[in-house]
Amino acid sequence: MTTLHVNHISQHFGKHQVLKDVTMTLEPQKIYGLLGRNGAGKSTLLNIITNRIFPSSGDVMLDNTEVFENDDCLSKMYLMSEANLYAERLKVRKIFDLVQMSYGQFDWPLAHELAGKFQVNLEERFGRLSTGYHSIVKLIIALCVPADYIFLDEPVLGLDANHRELFYQELLAAYEKRPRTFVISTHLIEEIANLVEHVFMIDDGQLLADEDVEELIARSYAITGPRPAVLAYTEGLNVVGEESLGQITTNYVFGTLDDTRIIPDSVTIEHLDLQKLFVYLTNGRHQQNEH
Amino acid sequence: MQFNFDSTEPIYQQVAAQLEEAIFTGGFNEDDQVPSTTEISKQFHINPATVLKGMNLLVAKDLIEKKRGLGMFVKQGAKDKIMHQRRESFYSDYVLNLVQEAQKLGLTQDKLEQLISRGYQNDDTTR
Missing domain, CATH: 1.10.10.10 (Winged helix-like DNA-binding domain superfamily/Winged helix DNA-binding domain)
Structure with a gap:
């Protein structure tokens, strides 16, 4: 069992700093979510981990072996991304052949099964497929390669609701059959909130959260009630957002509450869901930067 | 489910x-x-x-x-066990809340007991 260590990765493109000292650990056989707003640096990070681009500084290690330019390590990882790496004139079947050649193995029975379920014609040329079907072909590959670390960058891009549903089911089925690490980067947070065990949030090139979903949710609170009572109760706490409707205010708190304070009768406390928490955490930061 | x-x-x-x-x-x-x-x-x-x-x-x-x-x-015996647990927590889960709400609404104990009796009668008529 190998563990993937991402150590102090920074990346500049010219003057623009895309990633700032990102350190994280990916354990074997876990499903992770990688969340971030547009331009947060998610794709850059995934490209660096899988050695498609070099970082300005930092390294990626699979156990004690440096991943960069190491074919043995790289064959343990697969990145499905928006980039279409396959020649348009190639037939889908031929693309699967090529993947098999570079990874040594390919789960053909599963590929046929998935092609049937998603209604992909293996004899069709890749270039003639729609955006959604480009994603589907790449997803099939991602589930059929023998790699231990599968990175999915926007896996459901262009997929309709039915196909997304099918994909999540097949992902979990493949995971149960052969547990491996999946890292799913997506903007459709609600859809993956219960599917992933642990999330990384990046914002503005920095790691904002690195926690199990359950723990994150447990530390997030929505405190609702008459404005003065809510403000008094949340004073000094880490308030990440606020909403008001008339006299009723909701303050969103991320962190621990003060147990010594008495909760007023007029105030209710609930937990946030992952998507709301993400929105408030990443909104707050941008607003602070602007002021 | x-x-x-x-x-x-x-x-x-x-x-x-x-x-x-x-x-x-x-x-x-x-x-x-x-x-x-x-x-x-x-x-x-x-x-x-x-x-x-x-x-x-x-x-x-x-x-x-x-x-x-x-x-x-x-x-x-799983079903009996659940039944037993739920009976034990019936007081704290339901009765306490019921009494609290009744007090907020200004209902006396007598009135509440009447309402409970009515609930039972209603239950009989619908079955």
């Missing part, structure tokens, strides 16, 4: 609660097999580790048991 993903109750607790309710209402009888982690996980897009955590709550409560290589099964 139906999960409320907007609810703030952790998903693993919902998994446990749903299965328990199904056992209690006879959806799964004693010695019946309960759905596997994989089935629940696939159908509701829940991480298998979360589903397993929920199942383990029921194992700890002695309601289901793992039969190696076969899956999870409802234990003998």
Whole structure:
């Protein structure tokens, strides 16, 4: 069992700093979510981990072996991304052949099964497929390669609701059959909130959260009630957002509450869901930067 | 089974609660097999580790048991056990809340008892 260590990765493109000292650990056989707003640096990070681009500084290690330019390590990882790496004139079947050649193995029975379920014609040329079907072909590959670390960058891009549903089911089925690490980067947070065990949030090139979903949710609170009572109760706490409707205010708190304070009768406390928490955490930061 | 993903109750607790309710209402009888982690996980897009955590709550409560290589099964006496637990928590879960709400509404104890009697009569007429 190998563990993937991402150590102090920074990346500049010219003057623009895309990633700032990102350190994280990916354990074997876990499903992770990688969340971030547009331009947060998610794709850059995934490209660096899988050695498609070099970082300005930092390294990626699979156990004690440096991943960069190491074919043995790289064959343990697969990145499905928006980039279409396959020649348009190639037939889908031929693309699967090529993947098999570079990874040594390919789960053909599963590929046929998935092609049937998603209604992909293996004899069709890749270039003639729609955006959604480009994603589907790449997803099939991602589930059929023998790699231990599968990175999915926007896996459901262009997929309709039915196909997304099918994909999540097949992902979990493949995971149960052969547990491996999946890292799913997506903007459709609600859809993956219960599917992933642990999330990384990046914002503005920095790691904002690195926690199990359950723990994150447990530390997030929505405190609702008459404005003065809510403000008094949340004073000094880490308030990440606020909403008001008339006299009723909701303050969103991320962190621990003060147990010594008495909760007023007029105030209710609930937990946030992952998507709301993400929105408030990443909104707050941008607003602070602007002021 | 139906999960409320907007609810703030952790998903693993919902998994446990749903299965328990199904056992209690006879959806799964004693010695019946309960759905596997994989089935629940696939159908509701829940991480298998979360589903397993929920199942383990029921194992700890002695309601289901793992039969190696076969899956999870409802234990003998599970239904009685749930009944017993729910009776014990009936007072704190329902009676206390009922009295509190009645007090907020300015209902006297007599009035509340009358209402309870009415509830029973109503129950009789609808059956």
